[in-house]
Amino acid sequence: MGNSCPKGKQYAIDECTNPTRTVTSSVRVENREDTMVSVKTASPVPKDKIFEVMRLIRAKSVCAPVKIGDVIIEGVFGTNIVATKNII
Template structure:
């Protein structure tokens, strides 16, 4: 399969043309440096994203509390993770940095609160 990517490693923003077969990246072009090839490999074979969202809470002041993953998580898990977050109702108080969801689906990624809420 052929796919175009914009490299986000440096401000040059190279447009990288890639080709993959079932399991591996077979062709990369358009990148001006080796970091581009590495980026393309990661993006195509095991892409990861930091996920941010708001979670419903029992607080009058802040009925939705911002949360994020503490590191990037596999793109395949994003949709499930969002579903899980939206279905929770958080009891306040909460503290910034404290964990809402631990080790989501054994990914090693936690969801943490981005904001402290007193009540």
């Protein structure tokens, strides 16, 4: 396939004109000692907004139980921050 793949061409155009990334991190679980829940953006965010997304994630904490897919923070640059781990 190489450079004839249409997905690759579109990716290269997007990467040059509007680079985006999926952000992964973790959020503190208040009612569990030394426990964090892993989270990620449900869809990619603009690369220049990553530090703002991380600032929001760092300020957030949750209480267990948490299920995979639970929305941890809603409406962050057009997407949500969702849990990627179950905490019982």
